[in-house]
Amino acid sequence: MDNADILRSAAAAYQAGNPALTEQIARQQLRAGADQESWLLMLGLALQSQSRFSEAVEAYAELTRRYPQSGTHWGNLGTVLRQAGRLEEAEGAYCQAIVLEPANAQHLLHMGLLLNEKGNRSSARVAFLNAVDLDPDNVHARIHGASTCFSCGDHGNAKRLLAERDDWQHVPDLQMDDLVTLSNALLLFGRGVDAEQVLLDALPLADAHEKPFLQAQLVAVYERLNRLEEAHRVAAELPDPASVSDPKLAQEIASVQADLAHRGNDLAGAKVKLEELAEQPETTAQSESSLMFALARVCDKQGDANEAMRALKQAHAAQLRHAVAAGGLMIDPDVDPLHSLLQRLSVEQFARWPADLRHAEDSRPDPIFIVGFPRSGTTLLEQMLDATPGLRSMDERDFVLSTANRLRDAGSAYPDSLGELSKAHCNALRSMYWTSVADVVSLEPDERLVDKNPLNMLLLPMIRRLFPDAPIILALRHPCDVVLSCYMQDFRSLTFVDMCSSLERLARSYVSAMNFWIDHERLLQPNVLHLRYERMLADFDGHVRQIGHFLGLGDAAAMHDFHGHARRKGYIGTPSYSQVIQPLNSAAVGRWRMYEQHFRTVLPILQPIIEHWGYAD
Numbered sequence: 086m087d088n089a090d091i092l093r094s095a096a097a098a099y100q101a102g103n104p105a106l107t108e109q110i111a112r113q114q115l116r117a118g119a120d121q122e123s124w125l126l127m128l129g130l131a132l133q134s135q136s137r138f139s140e141a142v143e144a145y146a147e148l149t150r151r152y153p154q155s156g157t158h159w160g161n162l163g164t165v166l167r168q169a170g171r172l173e174e175a176e177g178a179y180c181q182a183i184v185l186e187p188a189n190a191q192h193l194l195h196m197g198l199l200l201n202e203k204g205n206r207s208s209a210r211v212a213f214l215n216a217v218d219l220d221p222d223n224v225h226a227r228i229h230g231a232s233t234c235f236s237c238g239d240h241g242n243a244k245r246l247l248a249e250r251d252d253w254q255h256v257p258d259l260q261m262d263d264l265v266t267l268s269n270a271l272l273l274f275g276r277g278v279d280a281e282q283v284l285l286d287a288l289p290l291a292d293a294h295e296k297p298f299l300q301a302q303l304v305a306v307y308e309r310l311n312r313l314e315e316a317h318r319v320a321a322e323l324p325d326p327a328s329v330s331d332p333k334l335a336q337e338i339a340s341v342q343a344d345l346a347h348r349g350n351d352l353a354g355a356k357v358k359l360e361e362l363a364e365q366p367e368t369t370a371q372s373e374s375s376l377m378f379a380l381a382r383v384c385d386k387q388g389d390a391n392e393a394m395r396a397l398k399q400a401h402a403a404q405l406r407h408a409v410a411a412g413g414l415m416i417d418p419d420v421d422p423l424h425s426l427l428q429r430l431s432v433e434q435f436a437r438w439p440a441d442l443r444h445a446e447d448s449r450p451d452p453i454f455i456v457g458f459p460r461s462g463t464t465l466l467e468q469m470l471d472a473t474p475g476l477r478s479m480d481e482r483d484f485v486l487s488t489a490n491r492l493r494d495a496g497s498a499y500p501d502s503l504g505e506l507s508k509a510h511c512n513a514l515r516s517m518y519w520t521s522v523a524d525v526v527s528l529e530p531d532e533r534l535v536d537k538n539p540l541n542m543l544l545l546p547m548i549r550r551l552f553p554d555a556p557i558i559l560a561l562r563h564p565c566d567v568v569l570s571c572y573m574q575d576f577r578s579l580t581f582v583d584m585c586s587s588l589e590r591l592a593r594s595y596v597s598a599m600n601f602w603i604d605h606e607r608l609l610q611p612n613v614l615h616l617r618y619e620r621m622l623a624d625f626d627g628h629v630r631q632i633g634h635f636l637g638l639g640d641a642a643a644m645h646d647f648h649g650h651a652r653r654k655g656y657i658g659t660p661s662y663s664q665v666i667q668p669l670n671s672a673a674v675g676r677w678r679m680y681e682q683h684f685r686t687v688l689p690i691l692q693p694i695i696e697h698w699g700y701a702d
Contacts, residue, residue: 086684092123096669099127104134116643122152129161138169148404149178152163156186157578160195168182175199179553190220197226201233204407210237217246223674224256228263231456232270236577240482244274244524260319261287264304275480294331299324301337308344311652320345326361336362336372346690347382347383356383361492367484374404379573385573392681397572401586404575408582423594426486426543428599435608442553451552453636454535456542457560458598460570465647466560471630472650473643478535485536485544488518488551500546515551542602550610556636557611560603562618563700565677567593573687588683592690617698622671 091114098106110130114124129144140529145162152158163178176227182192193549197212213230216223227246234243247270259267264287272280284303291299291484300319307316312510320342326335339358345357359380363373377400384393409416421427453476455466471478489499491514497505506514540550568591576585584594606613621628625645633641644652648668677684688695695701 097132097137099131104131107131112632122148122489125151126158126161129165133165133168138165140171141165142171144211149181154185156184156189156192159185160192164195167195167202172199176203180455181303187390189220189351190216190223190226193219194223194226194229197229201229205235206236209233210239210242214242215495220674221696224259225263228259228267228270230272232266233274243270247271247276250485259287259668261298265298268302270305272306272309277306277337280306281310285558294334297329298337301334301341302406304341304345308341308348312347313345315340316345332365335343336365340376343379346385347379350629352383352387352388354393354611356380358385359383374400374407375575376400376401378573381573385491385676385679388679390683393573393681394680400575401572404554404582405586408579408641416583416586418590420596421597422580422590422636423540423543423598426540427597428500428546428607429601430503430546432608434501438550441549450533451555452536453536454541454548454552454555454557455537455560456557456602457539458538458542458546460567460574460593461539461560461562462616462621463537463539463560465618466558466616466632467535468647468651469536469629470636472647473638473641474512475532475572475638476535477526477528477532478537479522481538482521482525482536483538484521485538485541485547487521489544491517491549503546503550503614506550513541518551540598543598545605545609545611549611554612557613558632558635559606559613559615560618561698562616563675563677564592564595564599564694564698565688566675568595568687568691569677569680570673571595589690590685592687596690596694599697603697619671619674622674624670 087109091110094110096107098104098110099534107127111124111131115121115128125144125148128143132138132141136431142162142165143312145158145165148155150160159178159182163175163182165173166172166178176196177198179192182189182319183196186192193216195215196207200206200209200212200622204256210230210233213226213233216226220226231243231246234240234246264283268280268283271277271283281303284299284306288296288299288303294491304316304320307313307319307679314601315369323338323342324341326339328336329335339362343355343358343362346352346552362382364374377396381396381400384390384396405416413549453470455463455470457463467478470476492499492502521536522528522536542559545557554577568588571581572585572588572591574581574585576582583590585591614632616628616632629641629644632638634646692701
C-alpha cells in the first residue's frame with residue numbers, strides 16, 4: 086500500500102468516527118519518515134477530535150515551524166489553542182494567519198469567535214463584518230456577526246446580516262453553537278416564531294450531548310415570549326444539572342430553571358439554583374454578573390434588601406470588570422456617562438430658528454414620542470398606545486439619534502446648527518428617519534407611529550426641529566424608584582454599565598438628564614403631556630381619557646387591555662417584558678423605601694428633582 090492509500094485509509098477512519106485509529110496510523114507514518122506535512126496535519130486532527138488539545142497544539146505548532154508561510158496551519162493552531170483555553174496565544178496565531186491570507190474569510194470568522202470569547206465584542210464585530218464582506222455566503226460569520234452587532238448596538242448591520250436570507254432553519258451543517266446563537270439573534274429582532282422553529286427543526290437531528298443545550302435555549306425562547314406553559318413542558322425534559330458533567334450545560338439548565346422558578350414565584354427554589362450556579366468555579370465575570378442580577382431580583386421579592394444590595398454590588402463589579410477587560414469601556418469618574426447626549430441648545434441658538442418649522446411637503450403625521458428616564462413607565466405607555474387601533478409602536482429604536490448623527494457626519498454641529506437647516510435639509514433628515522422606520526415596521530395608511538425610546542428625552546432639540554407638532558408624552562416616576570429600578574437591571578449597553586456602576590453615579594446621571602429636559606422643555610415649548618406613574622395607577626380610567634384627549638383619539642378604550650395586547654404580541658424588547666403582560670398593580674410604587682438606608686448618600690443628589698416634580702414628602 087503506497088503513502089496515498091495509507092493516507093486515504095487514515096482519513097476514512099477519521100470520517101468514520103475512529104480518530105484513535107487515525108492517530109495510530111499517523112504516528113506510525115511519522116516514525117517511518119513519511120510526508121511530514123500530511124501526517125502531522127492528520128495527527129493534529131485526530132488528537133483534536135479526541136479533545137486532547139494540548140497534544141494537538143504540539144502537532145500544529147510543529148507544522149507552523151516547518152511551514153511558516155501557511156496561513157492554514159496558523160489558523161489551525163489558533164483554533165486548537167483556543168480550545169485549550171490559551172486565548173492570548175490563539176489570538177497571535179490567528180493574527181499571523183490573517184497576515185498571510187488576508188482574503189481568507191475563515192480566519193476572520195475564527196478571530197471573531199475568539200474575540201467574543203474574550204469579551205471584546207467591539208473588535209469581534211469588525212472581524213465578523215470583514216469576514217462577510219470577503220464571503221457574503223459565509224452563514225457562520227453572518228449568524229455570529231448579527232448577534233455581536235446587536236450586542237454592540239449596531240442594529241442596522243445586525244438586521245442586514247440576518248435579513249438577507251429568510252430560510253435560516255434550512256441551512257445545512259450548522260453546529261449546535263451556531264443554532265443557539267441564531268435562535269437568540271432572531272429572538273432579539275422580534276422573530277420569535279423563527280427563533281422557535283430553528284430549534285424545533287434541529288432537535289430531531291441532535292445527538293445526546295447537543296439535545297439538552299437546544300432544549301434549554303427553547304425554554305429561554307418560550308420564557309422570553311411569555312409562553313410559560315410550553316417553557317415548563319420543555320424544562321421538564323431537561324436533566325438535573327447536578328447530574329451533568331459539562332459545566333456549561335449545567336449552567337444553562339440551572340439558569341432557565343431559576344428563571345421559571347422566579348416567574349412562578351418559587352423564590353426559595355430560584356435562590357437555591359442561582360446560589361449553586363454562582364459557586365461553580367467555571368463562572369466567568371459575564372455570567373457572574375447575570376447570576377447576581379437574577380439573585381438580587383429574587384432577594385428583592387423576598388423583602389431582603391441587604392442581600393439584594395449585596396448581590397447588586399457584586400453584579401455591577403463583575404459587569405464592570407468584564408467590560409473593562411474586554412477593552413470596550415474606560416471609566417472617567419469626572420465625565421457623565423451620558424455626556425455625548427447632553428448637548429445643550431442655547432437661548433441664542435434657538436433664537437435663530439425659523440419662525441415656521443412646519444413641513445407641508447410631508448403628509449404623514451408626526452410620530453408620537455414616548456420619552457422619560459429608563460424605568461419610568463415608558464413600556465407601559467407604549468403598550469397602551471399600541472393596543473389602540475390606528476396607533477403602531479416599534480421595538481425601542483435609536484432612529485432619532487441616528488438622524489442627529491447623520492447631521493454630525495455631514496459636518497454640522499448638533500444641536501448648534503439646527504437653526505441653519507433649510508426646509509429641504511430638514512425634509513431629507515425626516516426622510517432618513519422614515520426610511521429607518523420602514524425597515525422595522527410597515528405602517529398602514531391610517532396608522533400613526535409610536536416611537537418609544539426613553540433617552541430621546543435628551544434629543545428634544547432634534548425632535549422639535551424635525552417634527553415640530555409631534556405630541557410627546559414624558560413618563561415620570563419617583564426619582565428614587567427610577568434609580569433603584571435602573572440599578573437592578575442587567576443593562577448590556579456600555580454607557581449604562583458605566584452609569585449604573587454605583588447608585589451615586591447613576592443618581593447624578595439621572596439628575597443631569599432631568600435638568601437637560603427641564604431646561605429644554607422651558608426653551609422649546611414642545612407639545613408635551615406629563616404622566617406620573619403613581620397617579621396613573623391610582624386613576625387609570627382618568628388617565629386613559631387624558632391621553633386620548635391629548636392625542637385626539639376618538640376612542641381610547643382599547644388601552645385598558647394593554648396587558649392582553651402585550652401578551653398576544655409575543656416578543657417585547659424591553660426588560661419589563663414579563664411585567665407589561667400583567668394587569669396594573671402598585672407593588673413597585675415606593676419600593677425604594679425598603680432600601681432607604683442605602684439611599685442616604687443618594688437622596689441629597691436627587692432632592693432637587695424630587696422637589697421639582699412634586700415628589701417631596
